Amino acid sequence: MEKELWKGNEAIAEAAIRAGCNCFFGYPITPQSEVPEYMSVHLPQAGGVFVQSESEIAAINMVYGAAGAGMRAMTSSSSPGISLKQEGISYLAGAEVPCVIVNCMRGGPGLGTIQPSQGDYFQATRGGGNGDYRTVVLAPSNVQETVDFVQEAFDIADQYRNPVMIVCDGLIGQMMEPIEWRPVPRRDLPPKDWAASGRKGRDHHNVINSLYMAPEDCDRHNQHLEEKYAAIAENETRWEEVDCRDADVIITAYGTPARIALTALETLQAEGVKAGLFRPITLWPFPQEALRRLAERPNVKAFLDVEMSSSGQMLDDVRLAVEGRRPVRYLGHAGGVMPTVEEMTASVKAVLKEVQ
Amino acid sequence: MAIVYQKSPGLTDAELHYCPGCNHGIIHKLVAESLVELGLLDEAIGVCPVGCAVFAYNYFSCDMLEAAHGRAPAVATGVKRTHPTQAVFTYQGDGDLASIGMAEIVHAAMRGEKITTIFINNAIYGMTGGQMAPTTLIGQKATTCQSGRTAEQAGMPIRMAEMLSTLDGCVYAERVCVTDIPNITKAKRAIKKAFEKQMNREGFTFVEVLSTCPTNWGMTPLQAIDWLKTRMIPYYPLGVIKDTGAEVK
Ligand SMILES: Cc1ncc(C[n+]2csc(CCOP(=O)(O)OP(=O)(O)O)c2C)c(N)n1
Ligand code: SF4
Ligand SMILES: [Mg+2]
Numbered sequence: 001m002e003k004e005l006w007k008g009n010e011a012i013a014e015a016a017i018r019a020g021c022n023c024f025f026g027y028p029i030t031p032q033s034e035v036p037e038y039m040s041v042h043l044p045q046a047g048g049v050f051v052q053s054e055s056e057i058a059a060i061n062m063v064y065g066a067a068g069a070g071m072r073a074m075t076s077s078s079s080p081g082i083s084l085k086q087e088g089i090s091y092l093a094g095a096e097v098p099c100v101i102v103n104c105m106r107g108g109p110g111l112g113t114i115q116p117s118q119g120d121y122f123q124a125t126r127g128g129g130n131g132d133y134r135t136v137v138l139a140p141s142n143v144q145e146t147v148d149f150v151q152e153a154f155d156i157a158d159q160y161r162n163p164v165m166i167v168c169d170g171l172i173g174q175m176m177e178p179i180e181w182r183p184v185p186r187r188d189l190p191p192k193d194w195a196a197s198g199r200k201g202r203d204h205h206n207v208i209n210s211l212y213m214a215p216e217d218c219d220r221h222n223q224h225l226e227e228k229y230a231a232i233a234e235n236e237t238r239w240e241e242v243d244c245r246d247a248d249v250i251i252t253a254y255g256t257p258a259r260i261a262l263t264a265l266e267t268l269q270a271e272g273v274k275a276g277l278f279r280p281i282t283l284w285p286f287p288q289e290a291l292r293r294l295a296e297r298p299n300v301k302a303f304l305d306v307e308m309s310s311s312g313q314m315l316d317d318v319r320l321a322v323e324g325r326r327p328v329r330y331l332g333h334a335g336g337v338m339p340t341v342e343e344m345t346a347s348v349k350a351v352l353k354e355v356q
Numbered sequence: 357m358a359i360v361y362q363k364s365p366g367l368t369d370a371e372l373h374y375c376p377g378c379n380h381g382i383i384h385k386l387v388a389e390s391l392v393e394l395g396l397l398d399e400a401i402g403v404c405p406v407g408c409a410v411f412a413y414n415y416f417s418c419d420m421l422e423a424a425h426g427r428a429p430a431v432a433t434g435v436k437r438t439h440p441t442q443a444v445f446t447y448q449g450d451g452d453l454a455s456i457g458m459a460e461i462v463h464a465a466m467r468g469e470k471i472t473t474i475f476i477n478n479a480i481y482g483m484t485g486g487q488m489a490p491t492t493l494i495g496q497k498a499t500t501c502q503s504g505r506t507a508e509q510a511g512m513p514i515r516m517a518e519m520l521s522t523l524d525g526c527v528y529a530e531r532v533c534v535t536d537i538p539n540i541t542k543a544k545r546a547i548k549k550a551f552e553k554q555m556n557r558e559g560f561t562f563v564e565v566l567s568t569c570p571t572n573w574g575m576t577p578l579q580a581i582d583w584l585k586t587r588m589i590p591y592y593p594l595g596v597i598k599d600t601g602a603e604v605k
Contacts, residue, residue, distance in 0.1 A: 023438050049437045054463035058430040061423065061460070065434025068421045069401060073434065091424050196419035196435075198399045198442050205368070207413045209422040 003178040008143045008168065009034035011179060012076065012102055015150035017042055019184070021100070022071040023049040025062035027081060030114040031170035032104035035076040056081040060088030060101075067092070067099045068208035070195030072154050076102035078170065079120050080111065083128065089163055090129025093225075094210025096194075098157035100150065101135070101165045104173035107335040115336020116170035118255060121313035124167050125284040132222055134229045136164040136236060137283040139254040143177035151184040158189045160232055167283065169308060170336075171256045232285060239287035240279040243269075246299050247276030249348045252291070252318045253306040254280050257339055261306060264344035274299075275348050283314065291321035301355045303328045304347055310334035327355060364388040366397050370414045377577025379567035380408055380476065382534045383543070384415050387447065387474055390548045391418065396443040396555070401435050403428040405457075407449035408482040408569075426457020429464035432471045443551060445472040450491040451481045454516050461520070468525030468559040472550040475516060475562060478569040479588060486572030490514045493591055498572075513591065517564040521598035527559035529598040533566040533589065535581045546596075558600075566592055 006014070013035045016024070024043055026036035036052060043050045049066070053059035059075045067073040077085060082103045092099055103124065107117035122128075124137045136156055140146040146168055153164040196206045212218035240258075243265055244250055251261045258279040268275045278294060280287050294300055303326055305315045312330045319328050331339055331347045363369075366388025374380045391397045400418040404410055406425035413420035423431040428446035436444040453461050453475050464471065480498060481487040488498040488505055491513050495504040505513075517529040528550055532543035543565060550561035566588050568580040575583060 023434070025434065051433065051437060051467075053430065053433075054459055057427065058433075058460055058463065061427040061430035062434035062437075064423070064427075065403070065421060065431035065436075066438045067434070068431070069419075069435045069439055071434075071438045073438075087424055088427070095422070196401055196421050197439065198401055198419055199417075200398055205417050206419045207422070208420070209413055211410060211422055 001180045001182070003180055005176055006143060006179050007034060007174070007176045008146060009104065009173040010038045011143055011147045012150050012173070013038035013042065015147040016074050016100065017046050017048070018181070019151040019154045020072050021048060021074050021154065023066045023073050025051050025053050025059040025066070025073070025075050027053050027056050027059050027077065029078045029081045031106060031116070031173050032076050032078045032102070034173070035102065056084035057088065060085040060092070063099045064088055064092055064097055067097045068095065068196050070192045070197045074100040074102070076104065078104045078106045079108050079117070082120060082123065086123070086128035089135060090127070090131055090133060091210050092163045093133035093135060094131060095208050096161040097163070097208060098161050099163050100153045100157055101163055102150070103165060103167045105167060105169045113335050114170065116256065116308060117334060117336060118169055118257070118308040119313070119334060120167065121283060121307070121309065124165055125286070125317070133225065134232070134284055136160070136162060136232060138164065138166045139281060139283050140166065140168055140172065141255050141258045141279065143172060143175060144179045146172055147179055148182060148184060155187040155189065156236065159187055160228055162228065162232070167255070169256050236282060237285045237287050238281035239290050240281060242277040242279070244276035244278060244294055246274055248274045248299065248301050249304060249352050250276045250278050250294060250300055251304050251306055251344065251348065252278045252280070252314070254283065254314065257306045257308055260339060260341060261344060264341045264348070267341060267345050268348055273349060273352065280314070286317045286321070288317070288321040291318065292323065295322040295325040300326060302326050302351045304351050305330050306339050306344060307332045308334065308338065327351070364392055366392045366417055367415055368417045372415060373411060374408065375571045377568060377570040377580055378408070379478070379534050379565070382540065383474065383476060383565050383567065384412065386534070386540070386544045386547050387445070388416060390544060390551055391443065394548060394551055394555070396551060400443040400445070401439065403432045403435070403446045405446070405448040405452040407452045409447055409449060409476065410483065412447055426452050426455070427460055428452070429457065429460040429469070429471070429473065433464055433467070433469050436469055436471050440470070443555060445474060447474045448476065449482065450475070450477045450479065450489045454490040454514050462523070465520045465523045465526045465560045465562070468527070470554050470557050470559065472554045472561045472563070474547065475564045476567045477516070477564055477592065478567040480569050480572045482569045482572055493587060515592060517562060517597045520562055525560050526562060526598060527600050528553050528561040529564070530596045531564040531566065531592055531594050533584060533594060535584055
């Protein structure tokens with residue numbers, strides 16, 4: 001298939017349109033503004049609806065309305081805007097309304113910087129909103145994957161009636177890369193017979209709601225959600241392993257740092273150091289079992305977690321999976337400073353020295 | 357025997373949870389009857405607030421969405437933009453609409469969203485137990501202004517219908533009450549007109565209904581009606597505040 005050169009954010013928008021996104025609601029923020037800009041031109045041409053909302057709070061609630069009425073709805077933002085969407089995401093999860101949310105992460109806390117970052121891992125995987133809920137979190141590491149995941153995200157959301165979030169750092173959003181428009185396998189999806197789209201002869205009225213006043217009802221609803229999350233964890237957990245078979249040290253990284261790590265692996269290999277990469281693709285569900293299995297392998301002596309975050313956030317999940325079986329060390333920067341190949345190779349060697 | 361009165365098919369059989377003397381129930385009935393009489397019930401999609409009317413989704417028999425506190429106009433925007441030929445309404449209290457949801461209502465009106473908002477002004481936060489609302493009158497006691505609201509501390513109460521009327525996107529704004537039969541009749545006419553103008557795609561339509569909260573005002577239902585008439589109406593005058601756009605055929 002022919003390759004085309006696309007900027008990450010524009011490719012995100014185009015991928016959504018190709019996936020049948022009916023409507024997009026967004027608010028400008030760097031480094032994701034190309035998504036609403038592209039949508040404002042191309043989505044109406046494809047018969048869809050674009051609204052520039054007054055805030056990210058309004059945008060996510062417009063998504064709730066449109067998706068609750070049965071549409072394929074999407075919003076995108078960057079970190080401070082995603083913070084504002086948390087209330088809405090909690091309601092979407094509680095009312096089981098499917099939608100796609102893109103976070104083109106920038107540095108924080110607060111206004112932080114417009115430079116790429118991975119400081120929103122906790123927010124994405126722990127739920128920045130209130131209550132016991134989960135969003136499926138996909139973390140692509142290049143523009144091609146971003147495009148593929150955006151297209152698939154709508155099906156995942158519809159299959160489980162759950163918000164799906166795509167987290168990419170600002171680098172992926174801003175970078176131009178050659179991509180292929182691959183036909184994404186379509187899932188067999190249940191009809192949206194729950195949607196509040198007008199009765200039109202239906203014998204009952206549909207309600208989109210997350211309120212369960214009676215304690216037993218709310219408990220039952222939460223149990224139902226838990227069962228759904230367990231099914232998602234069972235079916236949708238994704239990761240990639242590179243050169244892990246006989247690695248002494250395994251780098252854990254996602255998104256852009258995982259990509260930088262591939263170069264680091266080559267450098268290390270040339271120097272005779274056996275290192276591998278474990279790359280979570282779904283941040284939730286986190287590939288806990290797969291990582292645990294690696295930690296149990298006799299050849300693996302230590303892990304090095306690398307993130308664009310000051311003290312490490314995925315690091316917690318890595319440690320939970322490794323469960324003290326092997327030492328886990330950390331390398332990271334915040335604020336848009338990328339971990340370099342040199343730092344990674346030096347850190348791997350230092351970790352190896354420590355355990356030998 | 358001829359049927360002279362029956363419950364509107366726009367309402368379900370669920371028992372209302374509202375306190376005795378609360379006007380929410382009457383207003384529900386008027387909205388339901390209007391949808392039925394205009395032939396919109398089967399198409400309509402409503403959005404409930406957070407407030408005493410949070411359970412309105414149990415009472416209206418059309419499809420409903422329950423919104424987060426104050427966000428109903430944004431939710432309704434998402435619904436209406438993707439279902440442009442269907443009747444879409446929000447039903448919101450004064451804490452919901454005039455405080456936490458101020459940005460959402462102003463921008464929905466500014467964009468001229470073709471929706472109808474039924475705004476229940478009872479000058480108090482009913483559901484949470486009688487705290488001060490942006491609409492609480494000067495001197496009126498609430499649990500967060502126990503000696504009565506002062507302008508110095510909390511500013512002057514806000515008149516939403518007048519404020520939204522300044523926006524070009526808002527084509528219709530009327531303030532009504534439901535304290536007696538003539539006023540109930542007027543309120544119903546206003547609600548119907550708002551829906552008609554919405555279906556005519558004229559713009560944003562707004563009906564503010566002055567409403568009683570005997571429970572949190574610390575009054576009997578009759579005292580509450582009297583207080584609404586003598587205290588609320590002088591500050592929140594009844595009547596059409598704005599009516600522009602094409603005439604309804
Ligand atoms: C984000 C958020 N903040 C606060 C609340 C608590 N709360 C529930 S109802 C309500 C006030 C509702 O008052 P109003 O809109 O006037 O409706 P009424 O009950 O008077 O009809 C508040 C503050 C909430 N549910 N969510
Ligand atoms: S608390 Fe007030 S507004 Fe709420 S139901 Fe009772 S009387 Fe009505
Ligand atoms: Mg109130």
